Amino acid sequence: MPHRYKVREIAQQSGLSEATVDRVLHERPGVRANTRAEVEQAIADLDKQRAQLRLNGRRYLIDVVMQTPERFSDAFRSAIEAELPAFAPAMLRARFHLWESGSTEQMVDALGRIRGSHGVVLKAQDEPAVAEAVDQLVSSGVPVVTYATDIPASARCAYVGIDNHGAGVTAAYLMREWLGSAPADVLITLSRAVFRGEGEREVGFRSAMRGTGRAIVEVSDSDGIDSTNERLVLEALERHPDVGAVYSVGGGNTATIAAFERLGRVCSVFVAHDLDVDNRKLLRDGRISVVLHNDLRADARLAMRLILQQQGALPAEPARPVPIQVITPYNLPP
Structure with a gap:
């Protein structure tokens, strides 16, 4: 040949x-x-x-569609915008469709209104209607890359993000080591159960905490919004006086800490995700213990590269798993 x-x-x-x-x-x-x-x-x-x-001289339009707390969408938007020039001599532009709280129907409607796109980076609910909307985009020639949380039953071309189950296991390892023999139960906070990535983190965490004798108390459906999360965490802490540690899957960490402080309770270990503005400050101030993080600019670059590969503009390369970084106050990246 x-x-x-x-x-x-x-x-x-x-x-x-x-x-x-x-x-x-x-x-x-x-x-x-x-x-x-x-x-x-x-x-x-x-x-x-x-x-x-x-x-050379080609123009591509990428749509970023995300239901996620504003602090995370702001960070990812900055990452996308910082990486757009890296694809020169092609000219890439991005449109952003971002909201904090909404229904599956809102997500389906947003995907159905996309026109003139060369590809979509998507953080969405793992629901059949969303998968169908993704399939319709793909069948019309618009490749879709899921980000942070997957929709595996859809025709998306790739998933970009950490191994969420592995992240949950890592969080449990840190929790067990740092709690030691302290008699504390653990609060786990999720933004919403329909996000597959959060569910995978929770399953990994629970499986690795099995046999420790610690109760795990779940708070969900806050959408990671501080005001909602603080109310839900306050209610949970009042019902469960032995909770003394937190694994935050879905964010809202400033609110979770505020709830502990309002009740005069101590949080001995706090494991969070994503190095956003809130978590940087909380980590520097010693109010959370550790952040499980991944490089958002590397994620953005990979997601856009995968879309250009689907468009035939770049040679195919395998998508590699995104490594988890364990960030403490002493190794905060700039």
């Missing part, structure tokens, strides 16, 4: 002879490993150059 590049092109790019390149491409014996690596690097370089030519 002929190679996608002529032997002469690869030889010019690598600085090797055409005969040597031919031996490598046809896997003939007697080729040193470093020579083979030089040919492979030359092909990779040619791929990048071809991609640059495809991108």
Whole structure:
């Protein structure tokens, strides 16, 4: 089968002879490993150059659709906007459809109104109606990348984000180690159960806490909004006087801490997610213990790259799992 590049092109790019390149491409014996690596690097370089030519002067419009607390959407919007110039010579623009609280119907309606898009980055409920709306977008030629929380039954092309089950297990490990023998039950706060990612974190946490003898008290349906979350946490703390630690899956951490303080209660360990403005301050002030975080700019870059791959503008590369960073007051990134 002929190679996608002529032997002469690869030889010019690598600085090797055409005969040597031919031996490598046809896997003939007697080729040193470093020579083979030089040919492979030359092909990779040619791929990048071809991609640059495809991108030159092209314009792409990306839609970002998210139901999430404003503090998180603000952080992710900044990450998207910071990464847009990295795709030069192509010109990428982004439209943002962001809200904090709403119904499945609102999400379906927002997806149904998208026009002229080259791809969608989506944080949404894992509901059949949402999956159907995603399928309709994809069938019309608009690739969809789910972010932070997945909709696996849909035709989305990829999921970008951390391993949420693994994040929950990590949170439980930290909780067990730091609580030690202290007799404290644990409060777990979720924004809303319809987000698959949050459910996976909760399952991982509960499974890893099994056998510790600690009760786990759940607060949900706050949408991560501070005013709602504080009321729900106050009610839970009043019903459960032994709660002395928190795993915050869905945010609203300033409100959770305020609820503890209003009752004069101590929170010995507080594990949170996402290094937003609120959590940075809480971490610096020693009011939460640790934040499980992932690099939002790297997430934004990967999501947009996957969309351009689906559009044929970039060569296909596998989507790698996003690593979890354990952030303390002593390793806060700038």
